[in-house]
Amino acid sequence: MTTTPTRGTPRSAPAERLPGAWSVGWQQGALEVKQFFRQREQGVFTFAFPVVLLFLFASIFKDDVAGAGVTASQLYVAAMIGAGIMSISFQSLGIAIAMERDEHVLRRLRGTPMPPTAYFLGKVWLVLVTGVLETAVLLAVGATVFDLDLPTSPEKWLTFAWIFVLGLTGCALLGVAVSSVPRSGRSASSVVVLPFLVLQFISGVYIAIDTVPDWMLTLGALFPLKWMCQGFRGVFLPESAQVLEQAGSWEYGRIALVLSAWCVGGLVLCLGTFRWKSRRDG
Amino acid sequence: MTTAASRLAVDVRGLRKRYGPVPAVDGVDLAVRHGEIFGILGPNGAGKSTTVEILQGHRTRDEGEVSVLGADPATADRAWRARVGIVWQDESAPAELTVRETVSHFAGYYPRPRPVRDVIALVGLQEKADSRIKALSGGQRRRLDVALGIIGGPCLLLLDEPTTGFDPAARRQFWDVVRRLAGEGTTVVLTTHYLQEAEALADRLVVIAAGRVVAEGDPAGLRRRYGSEARVEWTDPDGTPREIRTTTPTRTVAELMSRFGGEIPGLKVGRPSLEDVYLRLTGQEDER
Numbered sequence: 001m002t003t004t005p006t007r008g009t010p011r012s013a014p015a016e017r018l019p020g021a022w023s024v025g026w027q028q029g030a031l032e033v034k035q036f037f038r039q040r041e042q043g044v045f046t047f048a049f050p051v052v053l054l055f056l057f058a059s060i061f062k063d064d065v066a067g068a069g070v071t072a073s074q075l076y077v078a079a080m081i082g083a084g085i086m087s088i089s090f091q092s093l094g095i096a097i098a099m100e101r102d103e104h105v106l107r108r109l110r111g112t113p114m115p116p117t118a119y120f121l122g123k124v125w126l127v128l129v130t131g132v133l134e135t136a137v138l139l140a141v142g143a144t145v146f147d148l149d150l151p152t153s154p155e156k157w158l159t160f161a162w163i164f165v166l167g168l169t170g171c172a173l174l175g176v177a178v179s180s181v182p183r184s185g186r187s188a189s190s191v192v193v194l195p196f197l198v199l200q201f202i203s204g205v206y207i208a209i210d211t212v213p214d215w216m217l218t219l220g221a222l223f224p225l226k227w228m229c230q231g232f233r234g235v236f237l238p239e240s241a242q243v244l245e246q247a248g249s250w251e252y253g254r255i256a257l258v259l260s261a262w263c264v265g266g267l268v269l270c271l272g273t274f275r276w277k278s279r280r281d282g
Numbered sequence: 283m284t285t286a287a288s289r290l291a292v293d294v295r296g297l298r299k300r301y302g303p304v305p306a307v308d309g310v311d312l313a314v315r316h317g318e319i320f321g322i323l324g325p326n327g328a329g330k331s332t333t334v335e336i337l338q339g340h341r342t343r344d345e346g347e348v349s350v351l352g353a354d355p356a357t358a359d360r361a362w363r364a365r366v367g368i369v370w371q372d373e374s375a376p377a378e379l380t381v382r383e384t385v386s387h388f389a390g391y392y393p394r395p396r397p398v399r400d401v402i403a404l405v406g407l408q409e410k411a412d413s414r415i416k417a418l419s420g421g422q423r424r425r426l427d428v429a430l431g432i433i434g435g436p437c438l439l440l441l442d443e444p445t446t447g448f449d450p451a452a453r454r455q456f457w458d459v460v461r462r463l464a465g466e467g468t469t470v471v472l473t474t475h476y477l478q479e480a481e482a483l484a485d486r487l488v489v490i491a492a493g494r495v496v497a498e499g500d501p502a503g504l505r506r507r508y509g510s511e512a513r514v515e516w517t518d519p520d521g522t523p524r525e526i527r528t529t530t531p532t533r534t535v536a537e538l539m540s541r542f543g544g545e546i547p548g549l550k551v552g553r554p555s556l557e558d559v560y561l562r563l564t565g566q567e568d569e570r
Binding site: 017018019023024027031034035038039103104105107108110111112113114115277 | 340
């Protein structure tokens, strides 16, 4: 059992510990946020989109909703917060990761000892920061322009917090999963945007929930967006508005169930389908 | 325990990979020793990149045994990745970050990174350290790619066509960087389709054509082995140019001297250049 040392044998067996996933993930997140804000065009448009739509819809449809004690504008604020969170997580991640894969950013990361989890943690941090900002902007616009009453009770804000976190996580995981669908980075935005747009219609984001046909709502109810919007209506609208809901109540228990299921299911989907290289790099 | 795998940095036997019906790598053997610069030379499409991508662990193989730093790249772990530096053929560094930000971020992936400042200096980007990557020239980006490949202090550096698209001055600077790394004890495997580059850098090299190794050795040895025939050219009295290939050119010239009784019209004696050898080996001779 002797080894003759030869010129340039490997320097040493790496006995030292490799950097952990949490700390690398934190650095990864800081870098993602930095990059996001340096790409000013992307930043401005991603943020502006839900705000502009909120402004348009809530200004066009602003009448009182019969028997519900709310205005259509207030309904739109709640719905747009849900849609804004999904656009920051699902849409942004779906497109960005597809492009990173196509531009070999992922392949390069895979060639380093970076723990794969750190990459996903970095994306989570990015989505969390941008999601909080997006929601804050929408709430500010809703409260100042469209008479949205911000809740004062801590319970309502707690409800808001868990819907925000579960919804954001579930949609982010779905975004990571959908990024593997487009064949190239260039086709990513079309592949991701169309289903998201359809989902917004059938989840009652653009059109009030009581005017969307039942079969569409049933289809929409399979996905997290409908439940996020419903939960936010519960947080920001008076109790009298429950009559507009399909079930006649906010259904917090079911919201928690569906959103948690999407977090778990989304994680399984990501782990099973995520690709570090594009298809032609087989 | 001393095994063949531990004595060699890279040990490849009978490597095969096909894309559909087309074999890209068709039975390649490689043996790279620790501490040497090993060149894989061949024309575009010869299978160089496929071979290196298999060594990197980024492409699956159909057949063959591959050991890189004693492990199979297809199943290697993070500790292995920390010891192998990769410089990709196409750059993909984040455009909005600065050189320093990118290099120090990548340093965070490794257990024992080299100092960021030293690495930036080594690739000659000190003056650009705080520039955004999108503002760098092609050659500067390539040097950043090298910085990212070596920041972890790898035992083995895999370079895939590192100087494609460089101007001659940038290429020479790049060669200096590679020599400096090798001087520090890093094993370097580099693919190139520039013969000059292989000759300037490689301690040993293989020539690959159509997925097979067609020649192997050090540059001078290759020239000796495949270029031992000299070419003697002259002009006959009736004006026809003549040429023969011979391993004994001196005797040929002596015979011609006696035939012409002194000066041989149009005499030219030449040894084939490494380029002639290379073109002959890779079957590109006629394309000249």
